[in-house]
Amino acid sequence: MAQELTTPQTAPRGWWRDAVIYQVYVRSFADSNGDGIGDLRGIRERLPYVAQLGADAVWLTPFYASPQADGGYDVADYRAVDPLFGSLDDARELITTAHTLGLRVITDIVPNHTSDQHVWFRAALAERQGGPARERYHFRPGRGAGGQLPPNDWESVFGGSAWTRTADGDWYLHLFAPEQPDLNWDSPEVHEEFDSILRFWLDLGVDGFRIDVAHGMVKAEGLPDIGAREQARMIGSQVLPFFDQDGVHEIHRGWRRLLDSYDGERVGVAEAWAPSPERLALYVRPDELHQAFNFQFLNCPWDASAMHAVIDVSLAATGSVGAPTTWVLSNHDVARHVTRYGGDDYALGLRRARAAALLMLALPGSTYIYQGEELGLPEVTDLPDEARQDPSFFRSDGQEGLRDGCRVPLPWSGDQAPYGFGSGGSWLPQPDGFKGLTVEAQTGDPRSTLELYRAALALRRELPGLGDGPMSWLPAPDGVLVLGRPGVVCTLNTTGRAVEIGTPGRLLIASAPPAVSSATTTLSADSCAWWAI
Ligand code: GLC
Ligand code: CA
Numbered sequence: 052m053a054q055e056l057t058t059p060q061t062a063p064r065g066w067w068r069d070a071v072i073y074q075v076y077v078r079s080f081a082d083s084n085g086d087g088i089g090d091l092r093g094i095r096e097r098l099p100y101v102a103q104l105g106a107d108a109v110w111l112t113p114f115y116a117s118p119q120a121d122g123g124y125d126v127a128d129y130r131a132v133d134p135l136f137g138s139l140d141d142a143r144e145l146i147t148t149a150h151t152l153g154l155r156v157i158t159d160i161v162p163n164h165t166s167d168q169h170v171w172f173r174a175a176l177a178e179r180q181g182g183p184a185r186e187r188y189h190f191r192p193g194r195g196a197g198g199q200l201p202p203n204d205w206e207s208v209f210g211g212s213a214w215t216r217t218a219d220g221d222w223y224l225h226l227f228a229p230e231q232p233d234l235n236w237d238s239p240e241v242h243e244e245f246d247s248i249l250r251f252w253l254d255l256g257v258d259g260f261r262i263d264v265a266h267g268m269v270k271a272e273g274l275p276d277i278g279a280r281e282q283a284r285m286i287g288s289q290v291l292p293f294f295d296q297d298g299v300h301e302i303h304r305g306w307r308r309l310l311d312s313y314d315g316e317r318v319g320v321a322e323a324w325a326p327s328p329e330r331l332a333l334y335v336r337p338d339e340l341h342q343a344f345n346f347q348f349l350n351c352p353w354d355a356s357a358m359h360a361v362i363d364v365s366l367a368a369t370g371s372v373g374a375p376t377t378w379v380l381s382n383h384d385v386a387r388h389v390t391r392y393g394g395d396d397y398a399l400g401l402r403r404a405r406a407a408a409l410l411m412l413a414l415p416g417s418t419y420i421y422q423g424e425e426l427g428l429p430e431v432t433d434l435p436d437e438a439r440q441d442p443s444f445f446r447s448d449g450q451e452g453l454r455d456g457c458r459v460p461l462p463w464s465g466d467q468a469p470y471g472f473g474s475g476g477s478w479l480p481q482p483d484g485f486k487g488l489t490v491e492a493q494t495g496d497p498r499s500t501l502e503l504y505r506a507a508l509a510l511r512r513e514l515p516g517l518g519d520g521p522m523s524w525l526p527a528p529d530g531v532l533v534l535g536r537p538g539v540v541c542t543l544n545t546t547g548r549a550v551e552i553g554t555p556g557r558l559l560i561a562s563a564p565p566a567v568s569s570a571t572t573t574l575s576a577d578s579c580a581w582w583a584i
Pocket of ligand 1: 121122124125161227263264322383384
């Protein structure tokens, strides 16, 4: 008996429940003015590519005024576009063009911390100890003789203490780089300011926000010690006094009310590292955010039973609050999944990555695609040290320290760098291997990864059984997953050998061709296929 895994939907189906959202890493998508850095005009010019791929929306990483100490996740002015990326008019035009093409636009909002160059933080530093401008951040006296020691034992996600001492002897908290001081969300002013920032962008026409470190804004009362080192490794698996505190949900409820006060189903997606799928599901309760990235799926090894288990617990957790699961395989913070699945063996990694994409797109819920995964780009592992810009030495679930290798500018066309990225160079060097992976080289080649994504997204739109809705498991041999959606069966062979199964149906699409005869079907090694029934 097939087991039904999702609760029937009674709530109205919002667009976001099964949307495919394409993540644009602004600095690396397309460069319009030849300075080697991607920008808003470059994105606008290339939006037809995203629309033709079949995405419903784009998520743009931060393009606000910033000293770029952490790739723009250190915001100095939340209402201004960094001149590196363009102007506010460029942002406006980008949004208008996207809407004309039928694409929604989600922007990144960074509420856990500002840049140390933000006017609030400069005012705080200029002020006397204990003054009101310091109330917007976490300033504390140090411990030990003369306050020489940090106020507690918290570590920065990027390594080292989470505290930096100021000239007057007080310390301030930064869960990330010292250039990213944490805001104090006990301050009503902080709440008011972020409501106003969200309104600013909603009024400009954005369709929602990706909320950076959505689990971080509230810290445990009294900022208690943790009593253990290597805290970054505990993120996402243990309760920490600086992450996933219950108080953050009140903030998300407030933002949901704000989003709902606008027309057009504006959404919020949480980047939240919670210690369990159940804790993660709290972020997508009906009065909170719409989506939360499923990083457990992203981190799942290439193993059928592990994948089966993650899919089960994820659907059960989000199903219990009536929300969709939001699947994701890659983003700008993790090694690209071709390389995670295959290591140095590109062909193996690509086979698995193509199969994983078809699996992900067959699952109930919404999906994020990270720019370049549709081209089968690998992680660039041999960047010269002097080219690297990532402040991160973060090592935990799937995050292997330096994050520049997944941020290398996209190859669009031609046979030499910068491969159509722009007319100048590219801020990170592109490897020679990008030559065969350009959009131009893959377009029209039915065996290419780009055409696989295009065909899968087209089918997903066409077939009512995919996207949001019920899913069941069907019997399958070891190492194989067979899942049923209304009218569609999806087979995934995670083994390195061909596997024979019955006849699942009429072949719709495959990451590697199966051998089909009237009596049996042989799935290729490391492959996924969709079948019509
Ligand atoms: C999020 C972003 C990451 C950034 C960090 C601090 O995890 O995705 O790129 O470094 O927040 O803002
Ligand atoms: Ca540029």
